[in-house]
Amino acid sequence: xxxxxxxxxxxxxxxxxxxxxxxxxxxxxxxxxxxxxxxxxxxxxxxxxxxxxxxxxxxxxxxxxxxxxxxxxxxxxxxxxxxxxxxxxxxxxxxxxxxxxxxxxxxxxxxxxxxxxxxxxxxxxxxxxxxxxxxxxxxxxxxxxxxxxxxxxxxxxxxxxxxxxxxxxxxxxxxxxxxxxxxxxxxxxxxxxxxxxxxxxxxxxxxxxxxxxxxxxxxxxxxxxxxxxxxxxxxxxxxxxxxxxxxxxxx
Ligand SMILES: CC(C)(COP(=O)(O)OP(=O)(O)OC[C@H]1O[C@@H](n2cnc3c(N)ncnc32)[C@H](O)[C@@H]1OP(=O)(O)O)[C@@H](O)C(=O)NCCC(=O)NCCS
Numbered sequence: 001x002x003x004x005x006x007x008x009x010x011x012x013x014x015x016x017x018x019x020x021x022x023x024x025x026x027x028x029x030x031x032x033x034x035x036x037x038x039x040x041x042x043x044x045x046x047x048x049x050x051x052x053x054x055x056x057x058x059x060x061x062x063x064x065x066x067x068x069x070x071x072x073x074x075x076x077x078x079x080x081x082x083x084x085x086x087x088x089x090x091x092x093x094x095x096x097x098x099x100x101x102x103x104x105x106x107x108x109x110x111x112x113x114x115x116x117x118x119x120x121x122x123x124x125x126x127x128x129x130x131x132x133x134x135x136x137x138x139x140x141x142x143x144x145x146x147x148x149x150x151x152x153x154x155x156x157x158x159x160x161x162x163x164x165x166x167x168x169x170x171x172x173x174x175x176x177x178x179x180x181x182x183x184x185x186x187x188x189x190x191x192x193x194x195x196x197x198x199x200x201x202x203x204x205x206x207x208x209x210x211x212x213x214x215x216x217x218x219x220x221x222x223x224x225x226x227x228x229x230x231x232x233x234x235x236x237x238x239x240x241x242x243x244x245x246x247x248x249x250x251x
Contacts, residue, residue: 060092069106087124096128099136105164114168119159120176127167129188134160134174163198165215172207185213197245199237212237212246 055073056062062080069088074080078092081099087106092098096110099118108126110116116128117136128134136157143149158177162168166180169188180186181198190207201211201219212220214230220237223229227249228237237246 075112081118093130111170117157117176119157120162121159122162123164123166123182125165126162128162129168129170129172131171132168132173134168135176136160138176166196167217183213183215185217197243199246209244 054068057076059076060074060078063082065082066080066084068086071089072086074092075094077095079097083101084098086104089107090104091109093112095113097115099116102116102118102120104122105124107124108122110128111130113131114128115133117134120134137155138158144154160174160176160178162180163182165183168186172186172190174192178192179195181196183199184196185201186192187203190203191205192207196202199212200209201213203210212228214220214233214235216230216232218232220228220230236249238249240247
C-alpha cells in the first residue's frame with residue numbers, strides 16, 4: 001500500500017514542504033517563507049500528479065500517513081496523527097490535536113487547542129470551538145490493577161460522532177460515546193453525556209436542550225402556525241410527535 005508523505009526538504013536553496021497522498025490527490029509542494037502569508041505553491045512535475053493547495057505550517061506535526069485534502073490549512077503546533085483523514089478546505093488551528101484515524105469532513109474548522117481524540121468522526125462542515133475536547137475513554141486509568149502502565153491494547157476506545165454542520169462551543173467536552181446531530185450546537189463550556197438531536201442547542205453540565213437552532217446557527221422562533229422558523233433562512237420545522245426531535249417542513 002502506498003502511504004502519503006509529508007515533510008520538509010531543502011531544495012534550490014529554499015525550504016519546501018511536500019505532501020504526497022496515496023488517493024485521489026497525489027502531489028503538492030510549497031515554499032515556506034517567514035510566515036504563512038509567504039507560503040506559496042511551487043508546482044513540481046510528476047506524470048500522475050495533481051498539484052493541490054495545502055497549507056501546512058512548519059511547526060505543525062503531520063504524520064506521514066495522514067491525508068490532507070485540497071485547500072486545507074494546518075496551523076502552528078497542530079498535531080495530525082497517523083491515518084487521520086482530513087477533507088477539503090479543513091482548517092486546523094494552532095495547537096489542535098487530531099487523533100489517529102480520525103475523519104474530518106470537508107469545510108470543517110477545528111479551532112485552537114481543541115483535542116479531537118480518536119476514533120472521532122466528523123462529517124462535513126463541523127465546527128469544533130477552541131479548547132473543546134472529544135474524549136475517547138469512559139473509565140480512564142494510566143495503569144492496570146497490577147500497577148503496570150496501560151497501553152492501547154488495554155482499553156477500548158469509544159468515539160464521538162458529529163453530523164453535518166454541527167458546532168461544538170468553546171471549552172465544551174463531548175464525553176464519548178456520543179452522537180451530535182446535524183446542525184446542532186453545543187454551548188460554550190457544556191459537558192455532553194447523551195446524544196444530541198439534530199438542530200438542538202444544548203448547554204450546561206450535563207448538557208440539556210435549551211432551544212432549537214437552524215442551519216444558520218440562530219435560534220428558531222415559534223411562528224403563528226406553531227412551527228419552528230429560522231428567520232435568516234426561512235426554513236421551517238415541526239416537532240415530531242413521538243420524540244424530542246424536529247423534522248423539516250418542506251411543503
Ligand atoms: C448558548 C449560546 C449559543 C447562546 O444562545 P442564546 O440563544 O443567545 O441564549 P440566551 O443568551 O438567550 O440564553 C438562554 C439561557 O441559556 C443560558 N446560557 C447561555 N449560554 C450558556 C452556556 N454557554 N452555558 C450555560 N448556559 C448558557 C443563559 O444564561 C440563559 O439562561 P436563563 O434563561 O436561565 O437566563 C451561547 O451562549 C454560546 O455558548 N455560544 C457558543 C460560543 C462559542 O463557544 N463560540 C466558539 C467560537 S469562539
